[in-house]
Amino acid sequence: MSDWVVCGHPAVRDARSWRGAVRTSSAASIVWTDSPWLLETRHVTSSDHWDQATADAYDEDTAELSTPEALAPTLDVLERLAAGGRVLELAIGTGRVAVPLTERGVPVTGIELSEPMVAQLRRKVDVRQIPVVVGDMATTQVEGSFSLVYLIFNTISNLRTQAEQVACFRNAARHLAPGGRFVIELWIPPLRRLPPGQLAAPFDVSDTHLGMDTYDLVTQQGTSHHYWLSADGPTRYGVTNFRYLWPSECDLMAELAGLQLEERTADWAGAPFTSDSKSHVSIWRKP
Numbered sequence: 001m002s003d004w005v006v007c008g009h010p011a012v013r014d015a016r017s018w019r020g021a022v023r024t025s026s027a028a029s030i031v032w033t034d035s036p037w038l039l040e041t042r043h044v045t046s047s048d049h050w051d052q053a054t055a056d057a058y059d060e061d062t063a064e065l066s067t068p069e070a071l072a073p074t075l076d077v078l079e080r081l082a083a084g085g086r087v088l089e090l091a092i093g094t095g096r097v098a099v100p101l102t103e104r105g106v107p108v109t110g111i112e113l114s115e116p117m118v119a120q121l122r123r124k125v126d127v128r129q130i131p132v133v134v135g136d137m138a139t140t141q142v143e144g145s146f147s148l149v150y151l152i153f154n155t156i157s158n159l160r161t162q163a164e165q166v167a168c169f170r171n172a173a174r175h176l177a178p179g180g181r182f183v184i185e186l187w188i189p190p191l192r193r194l195p196p197g198q199l200a201a202p203f204d205v206s207d208t209h210l211g212m213d214t215y216d217l218v219t220q221q222g223t224s225h226h227y228w229l230s231a232d233g234p235t236r237y238g239v240t241n242f243r244y245l246w247p248s249e250c251d252l253m254a255e256l257a258g259l260q261l262e263e264r265t266a267d268w269a270g271a272p273f274t275s276d277s278k279s280h281v282s283i284w285r286k287p
């Protein structure tokens with residue numbers, strides 16, 4: 001694995017103490033730049049890289065899921081679990097959740113692989129409001145400990161190997177203070193809708209978006225295909241690759257990371273988790 005660290009923000013360059021703020025899983029060289037990023041690490045990762053076009057369209061594509069009403073149950077849970085402490089969002093993206101959480105007075109730090117996604121976040125808040133380390137959530141470490149680490153919107157699946165997903169749980173646990181919590185929001189792969197011979201399962205069919213997943217049941221690999229339809233422009237196609245995992249596999253990864261399951265619900269509003277649930281919100285606690 002090759003990695004390097006780029007420390008870019010002038011405030012960081014000027015404060016030598018920040019050199020210790022990011023550690024990587026193996027030897028890394030440090031390069032100072034004029035880029036607006038607080039700190040940046042690069043790793044070989046199995047995750048797809050979210051490019052400029054995807055980042056530019058992200059907030060619009062997720063608008064329905066990002067209204068104050070839609071986000072309120074998520075923010076309520078995260079604010080409660082933060083319990084007045086610092087919070088770390090893995091794969092913070094454009095700050096869809098982190099920005100309104102910060103507005104509630106919760107101090108949020110982020111780790112994010114994609115610079116274009118962070119650039120979108122930077123249009124909303126500056127580095128003092130939400131510091132972000134650009135790097136791989138399975139390996140990048142930031143300074144200090146947190147009362148809550150969260151990884152939502154199915155994003156653990158963006159790590160496409162089991163080893164990296166385990167590493168991500170361990171990285172989350174590493175950042176937690178004793179008694180702190182790790183929260184994951186993850187969909188349940190709809191394999192019951194895949195009879196023999198059927199290759200794809202649609203997950204969204206609307207006037208503006210057609211989405212379907214294809215699965216390899218041997219390797220637990222999958223691909224999401226998105227077609228965004230527009231009345232006055234060309235249809236846009238986007239693809240993301242993932243590794244699906246079950247709640248029980250998450251629990252095993254949590255146990256390997258020294259975490260204990262505290263609560264599992266079907267959604268942020270606290271609906272009971274059942275065999276028909278399409279998603280889960282799981283909370284593990286560091287003893």
Ligand SMILES: C[S@@+](CC[C@H](N)C(=O)[O-])C[C@H]1O[C@@H](n2cnc3c(N)ncnc32)[C@H](O)[C@@H]1O
Nearest residue numbers: 047050091092093096112113114136137153158
């Ligand atoms: C579905 S978006 C979620 C963003 C944000 N958490 C939200 O709820 O809107 C997935 C994000 O995960 C990031 N990502 C994917 N793989 C990653 C990795 N290995 N480390 C850090 N971020 C990653 C992508 O760049 C993207 O910003």
